[in-house]
Amino acid sequence: MTINFLVIAHDSPRQLERLVEELALAGRVWIHIDGRVDLEPYRRLEEIGGATLIDRRVACAWGTFSIVQATLNLLEEVSRHGAPGPVVLLSGQDYPIKNPNDVREYFRVNSETIHVDISPAETAWPSEYLIRTRSLAVPVGSERMDVKLLGSISEMSIRGQLGWLRLLTRSHGLRRGLQWYVAAYRPRVVWASQLYGGSQWWAVPWDVMLAMLRWVDDNPRFVRNQRYAFCPDETFFPTVLHELIASQFSSYTVRKPVTHVDWSALEAEDRPRTWRVTDVPDLVARPGVLFVRKVDESKFPGVIGAIRDSW
Known part of the structure; x- marks a missing residue:
């Protein structure tokens, strides 16, 4: 062994x-x-x-x-x-x-x-359950906890969408920033079973x-x-x-x-x-x-x- x-x-x-x-x-x-x-x-x-x-x-x-x-x-x-x-x-x-x-x-x-x-998951983190199951975690820096949580960008105002686009491209460069933007534009893919x-x-x-x-x-x-x-x-x-x-x-x-x-x-x-x-x-x-x-x-x-x- x-x-x-x-x-x-x-x-x-x-x-x-x-x-x-x-x-x-x-x-x-x-x-x-x-x-x-x-x-x-x-x-x-x-x-x-x-x-x-x-x-x-x-x-x-x-x-x-x-x-x-x-x-x-x-x-x-x-x-x-x-x-x-x-x-x-x-x-x-x-x-x-x-x-x-x-x-x-x-x-x-x-x-x-x-x-x-x-x-x-709802037992492990009762106050964070919705964040963990619905929000998207987007890194915006290199330090610990440099993460922004957001819902679907498509539900934001045009001004809000442009603000996130600027933040993501500034943090990750144009190509990677656009990838993050596209990922965050739609709601997270649903996992139908229980999350643990x-x-x-x-x-x-x-x-x-x-x-x-x-x-x-x-x-x-x-x-x-x-x-x-x-x-x-x-x-x-x-x-x-x-x-x-x-x-x-x-x-x-x-x-x-x-x-x-x-x-x-x-x-x-x-x-x-x-x-x-x-x-x-x-x-x-x-x-x-x-x-x-x-x-x-x-x-x-x-x-x-x-x-x-x-x-």
């Missing part, structure tokens, strides 16, 4: 090296580096045995489909070149809270377990991963519905997995994600919580947790050392 770790990263190359080195002791590591950043500082990752930087990179904008596309690119890469075993989605600011032997043993024992957070949501982070067996890719290929209308959704990384894969559990994998056990993330901070810029050294004892004691997010050694140095000392 080979554990296939999929890592989506956009900064902190030195910390990412420490993460990949740790993961490589437990399995193979497949890494997507944000297409907006220079790849050279990350080239040292290729020297780590068992680590692969994928070539199909996407310029990732927070809250948009680009994160889903980056994940799909990783899945397609591992389906072609990986070895059968669990597939675990992580970020570059995750870190294992258990040692490599414990991680391998956990997935060996839980070989037919799907780790995913799934709830009906939850945490972006999941872990699935190999056969479930292959079924996910087949389901996506067989359901282009769902993909079109999600392509311009707000934060589709939190609805795309939970919905796919819900459909597959109901139709093909009802005998598999479903559990919470193996990555622990704390979204309880009041201020948006503080979410998710960045862990400190003093948090480590509580994190290590959490049952069923193999990874934590987020870890930032530039902000709170010593956390990784404290985690390793706990092993």
